[in-house]
Amino acid sequence: MSASSIYTPQNPFMRWLERRLPIGGLVYSSFVVYPTPRNLNYWWTFGAILSFMLVVQIVTGVVLAMHYTANADLAFDSVESIMRDVNYGWLLRYVHANGASFFFVAVYAHIVRGMYYGSYKEPREVLWVLGVILFLLMVATGFLGYVLPWGQMSFWAATVITSLFSAIPGIGGAVVEWLWGGYAVGNPTLNRFYSLHYLLPFIITGVVVLHVWALHVVGQNNPTGVEPKTEKDTVPFTPHATLKDAFFIGVFLLFFAWFVFYIPNYLYHPDNYIPANPSQTPTHIVPEWYYLPFYAILRAIPNKLLGVIALVGSIVLLAFLPWLDTSRVRSANYRPLFRVFLLIFFAVVIGLGYLGSKPPEGGYVTAARFLTAYYFIFLLIILPLLGLFETTKPLPNSISESVLRRSAPAGASAPLAGRE
């Protein structure tokens, strides 16, 4: 790389430190001079948004933990006292609860970006698999956290989800009792869920470090899917990506603030403001919105064990995308057929999300079965075959060529315009 990529601190203390622990150099090479493709669009800012949200969740979570009581008799009231008596406790709780939702908004955008632009392909397979692991950890953390306020939905969601393990043949019942720490969801369950909910975000942090490390080895993909070739194809991370990320974090925070300050309970189920009551089952038990597509898949399958397998499979299969997708062209912009099938896939996931919020009866179940079928057919059949038969559009020779072509003013006789 160019000479400017070597970190030579001016400050004597930093020079002293650099010879003993080259942490300044690490930050410098990773977040300052790191070359980033010049043609990235805003879909590439969600990684920074995710990192930001992870910090938000950990900071608000740690403070909430100072006031929360993990006991089945006290948990609900302790959350209420955070809302009513702790200074700015309502803010902490609303930021943390809506923060989980916005964390998922960001991760879904991030995954959509990866799928659309084929970011999972060679050489980014490990980066991608680490991403799916992060997603799984987030799913677990969100579920555990939702149980903590110990409202009706907390309790019954915990009951429904832990009961899924009873589908495991032979040992299922024993596994569920082991998870519960008793014969039903109760105080021991709440305590261990709290312990794990505190633990997992730090494991996520560790995996994010690996994820970013892997990213910095293979470099970022970009909307053309063509790897950067010369220095003309990239710009230094700072100030370019730093400012673009900061700007879009601002935009994201505006949406976030809309929810936190004006509709803080929009995404929350009213039943969770009723204290947990083991002797009264709510009419509809629904999970948080970000699990709804997977919940719909679970319920679409009439057999419990197969339903659970489909549920787990629907996420785990994503980790195998690099090998299920046989095309060598990355970006959907150059794959007309893939693009259509993929957009249908995204619409199907949204449709499943809607169905997951509805009672499992009549037309809803039939629709959910069709959409579930498409989900798996897309991943297991369409993707592998498409790579073999699809005719792709010609790729640009380089990133800078595609950029120049795009920003050429219409009608101008720029040297490249004739080539279109």
Next chain:
Amino acid sequence: MNRSIVLAVTLAASLSALGMEAALAQEAAIPPPQHWSFSGPFGLYDPEQLQRGFKIYREVCSTCHSLKLLAFRDLTDRGGPGFTEAKAKAIAASFQVTDGPNKQGQMYQRPGRLADHFPPPFPNDQAARAALGGALPPDMSDLAKGRGYERGFPWFIFDAFTQYQEEGPDYIHAILTGYTAPPSGITVPPGASYNKYFPGHNLGMPRPLSDGQVKYTDGAPETVDQYGRDVTAFLAWASEPKLDQRKRLGFQVFVYLIVLTGLLYFTKKRVWRDVHHPAELTKPPASA
């Protein structure tokens, strides 16, 4: 991406058509939306309405419903009913709360203080059920947030933009004004009352309000409709006492974020100018 949005919308629309049958089968009537002073980005509670609502809670609902999470001191909070401290002390003192044990090891009753929470009308759930023909009156502290009704597609999407989130208050007001004679052919089990808006219709709460039942001193109409609106506003405050602080801070945060994001946008634009308009393009081509 446009195509995926269109797809999603058509898909959702066709699915909601499927849902129609299910919706028709579900019988409880949809609560009519009311006008609330505390709706929207700048809406705050009306202290006079909360004071009237408190009067109704005090004189009517508190004989059956507890309000455990509220302390008497909350009555003086900014953004709430705005009672003076002296008034709140007098209100507290008019309730008997259980304290103890004293030096003799006995629990005893004493007048309430500001730090006390509202005492429950029944010592436990069983006592409440025994007195009320088996039905349990729910605690009212979170009632306005813990009730609601299904908005359905596409309304729930619009709600995110219009900030409609008063399903709970609308529902409570509807319940209080929704006692009607049962349709012919429907028999209501003993101890229950027919209510248009209650899921299943057989509500274990006898009609609590009637016209002229509670005296107002500020000239507000003494009708069930007005009582219902006032006590519901009070319950909305009880379940979300920090709404005032939340919306005021929210406005400041918005101003701050808009300015910050705007500045970041122009800085970013400046920095990227050379990347988006490379010298190759801004220089006139040699042949021209």
